[in-house]
Structures are given as C-alpha cells and as structure tokens.
Amino acid sequence: MAAESQRKATVSSTVEDYLKVVLKIEDMKQRASTSRVARHLEVADATVTDMLRKLKKAGLLEYKPYYGATLTREGRRMAVRILRRHRLLEMFLHQVLGYGWEQVHQEAERLEHAVSDLFISRIDALLDFPSQDPHGEAIPDARGFRQVEDDLCLAEAEPGSYSVRKVTNSDPEFLAYLDRVGLRPATRLSLQEKAPFQGPLKLLPESGREPVYLGLEACRSIFVLPRKDRPPASASAPDGPASREAGTRGSRK
Amino acid sequence: MAAESQRKATVSSTVEDYLKVVLKIEDMKQRASTSRVARHLEVADATVTDMLRKLKKAGLLEYKPYYGATLTREGRRMAVRILRRHRLLEMFLHQVLGYGWEQVHQEAERLEHAVSDLFISRIDALLDFPSQDPHGEAIPDARGFRQVEDDLCLAEAEPGSYSVRKVTNSDPEFLAYLDRVGLRPATRLSLQEKAPFQGPLKLLPESGREPVYLGLEACRSIFVLPRKDRPPASASAPDGPASREAGTRGSRK
DNA sequence: GAAATTTATTAGACTGATCTAAAAATGAGG
DNA sequence: CCTCATTTTTAGATCAGTCTAATAAATTTC
Numbered sequence: 001m002a003a004e005s006q007r008k009a010t011v012s013s014t015v016e017d018y019l020k021v022v023l024k025i026e027d028m029k030q031r032a033s034t035s036r037v038a039r040h041l042e043v044a045d046a047t048v049t050d051m052l053r054k055l056k057k058a059g060l061l062e063y064k065p066y067y068g069a070t071l072t073r074e075g076r077r078m079a080v081r082i083l084r085r086h087r088l089l090e091m092f093l094h095q096v097l098g099y100g101w102e103q104v105h106q107e108a109e110r111l112e113h114a115v116s117d118l119f120i121s122r123i124d125a126l127l128d129f130p131s132q133d134p135h136g137e138a139i140p141d142a143r144g145f146r147q148v149e150d151d152l153c154l155a156e157a158e159p160g161s162y163s164v165r166k167v168t169n170s171d172p173e174f175l176a177y178l179d180r181v182g183l184r185p186a187t188r189l190s191l192q193e194k195a196p197f198q199g200p201l202k203l204l205p206e207s208g209r210e211p212v213y214l215g216l217e218a219c220r221s222i223f224v225l226p227r228k229d230r231p232p233a234s235a236s237a238p239d240g241p242a243s244r245e246a247g248t249r250g251s252r253k
Numbered sequence: 254m255a256a257e258s259q260r261k262a263t264v265s266s267t268v269e270d271y272l273k274v275v276l277k278i279e280d281m282k283q284r285a286s287t288s289r290v291a292r293h294l295e296v297a298d299a300t301v302t303d304m305l306r307k308l309k310k311a312g313l314l315e316y317k318p319y320y321g322a323t324l325t326r327e328g329r330r331m332a333v334r335i336l337r338r339h340r341l342l343e344m345f346l347h348q349v350l351g352y353g354w355e356q357v358h359q360e361a362e363r364l365e366h367a368v369s370d371l372f373i374s375r376i377d378a379l380l381d382f383p384s385q386d387p388h389g390e391a392i393p394d395a396r397g398f399r400q401v402e403d404d405l406c407l408a409e410a411e412p413g414s415y416s417v418r419k420v421t422n423s424d425p426e427f428l429a430y431l432d433r434v435g436l437r438p439a440t441r442l443s444l445q446e447k448a449p450f451q452g453p454l455k456l457l458p459e460s461g462r463e464p465v466y467l468g469l470e471a472c473r474s475i476f477v478l479p480r481k482d483r484p485p486a487s488a489s490a491p492d493g494p495a496s497r498e499a500g501t502r503g504s505r506k
Numbered sequence: 507g508a509a510a511t512t513t514a515t516t517a518g519a520c521t522g523a524t525c526t527a528a529a530a531a532t533g534a535g536g
Numbered sequence: 537c538c539t540c541a542t543t544t545t546t547a548g549a550t551c552a553g554t555c556t557a558a559t560a561a562a563t564t565t566c
Binding site: 265267296297299300303304307318319 | 522523524525526527531532
Binding site: 033034035045046048049050065066 | 513515516
C-alpha cells in the first residue's frame with residue numbers, strides 16, 4: 001500500500017510560509033529558485049535548500065537541485081488555502097475591527113496560521129463572502145478556485161484613464177502614503193505619460209488633488225483597469241460622483 | 254548597568270503556556286510543583302524542571318528545586334495578560350462569530366498567542382468592555398486588575414436557591430451537556446441536598462425541566478451565587494416574580 | 507571554451523522544546 | 537533512624553528550523 005494519504009496532512013506554519021512564497025513566485029511567473037525563496041522569507045539560502053528537499057519528500061512540491069521548486073497539486077491546494085485565509089482575515093480586520101489597509105497584512109500574517117476552518121467560514125459569512133481584500137486582491141473561494149486576474153501594471157500602462165484595481169505591496173509606510181495622496185482600490189486616475197525608465201511617473205488621481213509622482217518600483221505594485229473615457233473629462237461616469245470615500249476605514253495613529 | 258530591562262520582553266507561546274498554568278495552579282491555591290505543571294501541560298516532568306529553571310533565569314518566576322514555582326511580579330503580569338486575551342477572545346468568538354460556549358476555548362487557546370495588542374483592544378471595544386467570558390469567568394482589565402471572586406463551589410453548597418456564576422471546565426463534551434440540560438451562567442437552580450461523597454447530586458434548574466444529576470467532579474467546576482429566597486417559598490424576591498416555584502420537592506418523575 | 511562570477515549545496519553547529527531512562531531527594535511508616 | 541514509595545532532577549537524545557563557512561555546480565564573460 002502506498003497511495004494512502006489523502007487529506008488532513010497538518011503542517012507547521014513554517015511549511016505554510018514556504019508554500020505561500022513559492023505560490024507567490026509562481027504567480028509572478030518566475031522560477032522559484034532557492035535564493036528567490038530565501039529572499040522572500042528572509043532566511044539563509046542553505047535553509048531553503050534543506051526545506052525544499054523536505055517539502056519534496058512530503059509531496060508538496062517538485063524540487064530539482066540547482067533549479068528550484070514547483071508546487072504539486074497538493075502543495076498548491078495548501079498554498080491557496082493559506083492565501084484565502086490571509087486575504088479573508090485582512091478583510092475582516094479592515095471591515096470589522098477597523099484596521100487601516102496598511103495594518104492588516106502583518107496581523108493576518110500571524111493569524112492565518114492560527115485560526116481554525118470554523119473561524120474562517122464564520123468571518124466569510126459575516127463579510128458576506130467577499131471576493132477581494134482591502135488591497136483589491138482576489139480572495140480564492142472555499143473550494144480553492146481563484147479568479148483569473150490579468151490586470152495591467154501601472155509601470156507598463158499607456159497614457160489614459162484608469163482606475164486602481166489592486167496594490168501588491170504590503171509595506172505599511174508605502175500604503176499609508178498612497179492613502180494620504182488618495183490612491184486606493186477603485187480610485188480613478190489619469191496618466192499623462194508612459195512610465196519612464198527612471199524617475200517619477202506623474203499621476204492625476206481623480207480625487208481632485210495635486211498630481212502624484214511615483215517611482216518605477218512603486219508603479220510595479222499598482223495594477224489598474226482601463227476606463228473607457230478620455231483623460232481630462234468633466235462629468236461622465238454613471239456610477240456616482242466622488243464615490244470613493246468609504247472603505248479604507250481611517251484608524252491609523 | 255544591571256537594572257535595565259523594563260517592558261517589551263517578548264516570549265514564546267510555550268513560555269506563555271507555562272506561565273498561564275502556574276497562574277492557574279496558584280489561583281487554585283495549590284503548590285505549582287513540577288508534576289502538577291506537567292500534568293496540566295501534558296508534557297514530561299523532566300521537561301518542566303528544565304523550563305522552570307529557564308523561566309527563573311528569565312525572572313518570570315521563583316523556582317525552588319523539589320518544591321516548585323511561584324510567579325514573580327513580572328511573570329504574573331504576563332500570565333494575567335494572557336488570561337485576559339484568552340477570555341476576551343472567547344467572548345468575541347461567542348458574541349461576534351456565534352461560537353458555542355463549548356467551542357470557544359480551543360480556538361482562543363491558539364489565538365491568544367497570535368493576536369496583537371491592537372486586535373485585543375479593538376475587540377474589547379467592540380464588545381463594550383465585557384467583564385466576563387462565556388463561562389462566567391472574570392476578564393482582567395487592560396491594566397491587569399482582576400475582580401476578586403469568592404464564589405461558592407457547588408460541591409460545597411448547602412441546600413438552597415442559587416444561580417450559576419461560572420463553570421471552570423472547558424471540556425466541550427461536558428459543556429455541551431450542561432447546555433443541553435439548561436445549565437449555564439445565570440441559570441437559577443435549587444439544591445435539595447448537600448453534595449455527597451460519591452454519587453450524583455440532584456439539581457433543579459429553573460428552566461423547569463426535569464432534575465439534573467451531576468457527579469462530584471462535575472460539581473467541583475460549577476460555582477454558584479446564593480439567592481436570597483428560601484427554597485419552598487411563595488412571593489418574596491423583589492428581583493423577579495414567581496421565581497423558583499421551589500416546591501417540586503423531590504417528586505416529579 | 508576556459509576563467510570569473512554567481513548561485514546552490516554540503517558540512518557542521520546551535521537553539522528551543524521535547525522525550526526516556528537512570529539517579530537522587532523527599533517524606534512516611536515502622 | 538532506616539527503608540520504601542513517590543517525586544524530582546540529571547543525563548543523554550531527538551527533532552525542527554535555523555545559521556555560517558566551505559565547496560561545488562551553473563552561468564556569464566572575454
């Protein structure tokens with residue numbers, strides 16, 4: 001008998017973190033090499049080599065020495081489960097406990113390993129089965145299905161009118177800054193020029209404020225949706241004027 | 254340079270568990286001996302000996318070989334902090350996420366080590382600063398102050414009228430049973446006889462149902478408050494009408 | 507395509523929390 | 537006060553996750 005194990009494999013939170021990182025790297029269409037994984041987790045390369053071998057043995061990923069790791073079906077299932085927990089928790093912290101979007105990541109990072117499935121299903125229901133977290137990232141559903149997201153990275157966008165879809169960077173400082181200048185999911189903005197190789201990119205958030213200048217790196221973590229109306233227009237959108245105002249519950253301090 | 258350390262000592266969740274257990278034992282007015290701590294934590298005695306020495310070195314408790322441990326001021330502060338988190342979390346799970354009182358303990362046991370102070374203060378406010386958890390146990394306040402509780406243990410109570418104050422036993426089976434027979438904090442009940450050495454004690458919960466019989470051990474985890482009206486009376490208590498139709502003596506079947 | 511550079515793996519060690527088995531204190535009874 | 541049972545500690549190991557330093561494979565560069 002060899003094809004026995006089915007469900008229930010309970011893993012340490014360390015293992016969950018490794019799987020999460022490999023998934024994240026694969027999602028960015030990069031190779032999950034030892035050093036890349038090590039950078040994400042902030043551990044030594046040697047530690048990762050070791051761990052990847054263990055995870056391979058556990059059947060959670062494929063591992064080719066000098067190449068890197070690839071999640072197996074089971075490994076991906078677990079990774080997506082954690083991703084779901086993480087994002088659902090972020091949403092919960094934001095909506096129910098009033099956390100700012102720059103505060104949710106760190107807390108969710110700890111809770112995702114500690115809460116039970118019951119907890120997750122209760123907050124899912126309490127939040128009415130949300131499909132996105134406070135940063136605009138999609139929350140996988142309970143079966144592990146994920147929406148396909150082919151968003152446009154601001155760093156590659158042509159001049160035009162857009163709205164912010166998601167921000168993939170959890171640095172609190174950075175998020176707090178975006179918040180301050182009025183850039184959050186659903187914010188409308190117009191872009192005058194294509195992102196330069198170096199130097200800041202000029203944005204005009206609809207919020208009417210002054211232009212915002214962002215470095216290339218910053219732009220890489222902002223994803224947008226094109227809007228079908230030209231940059232400097234007056235009244236047009238039928239779904240409400242200065243909407244954006246709610247969400248992003250204050251707190252801070 | 255010697256009297257430096259003040260706050261901030263961050264400890265592992267294992268250490269938190271040891272402190273919690275020592276506090277619990279001290280609260281029961283027992284000696285926190287190696288083996289008693291070991292039994293509570295379900296680890297080997299040798300492990301405890303080791304750990305107690307480390308905790309002593311860390312200044313969290315006194316430790317006398319062959320005698321046991323006593324929390325220091327700092328150790329007690331930490332232990333009470335965890336107790337507060339635990340009970341506040343239980344209340345939160347019960348009130349906000351709809352957990353049954355037999356489900357809250359296990360989840361809180363994991364969360365108490367994972368949530369931040371911000372999380373705790375948010376749920377505290379959300380629950381409107383509760384003073385008791387779902388089992389009727391007092392929640393220490395944010396400064397670490399604890400209400401003095403001198404409750405009467407059902408195992409020692411004289412016949413009379415009481416109401417349930419708290420239940421100190423987190424076994425889900427047991428709690429689910431109490432729930433089924435209608436015994437929970439604030440339930441009124443009358444006691445016909447004093448707890449026997451062996452055999453079940455007969456209780457009459459006000460909820461009108463049949464008498465309930467509880468073993469001595471079970472009675473030890475139930476604490477009650479005397480009510481000021483005698484068993485077989487008619488009208489008297491100003492805090493409720495036809496309270497206790499205390500008659501019902503024995504009979505019923 | 508050989509040398510230089512980068513990336514990855516091996517080797518050896520450490521830390522924290524745990525265990526088992528053996529030795530040593532403690533404390534009760536005679 | 538001596539012996540026996542109980543409780544506690546010591547000794548020696550294990551396991552997971554991590555590190556550093558040394559070595560080896562892969563890749564890039566000239």
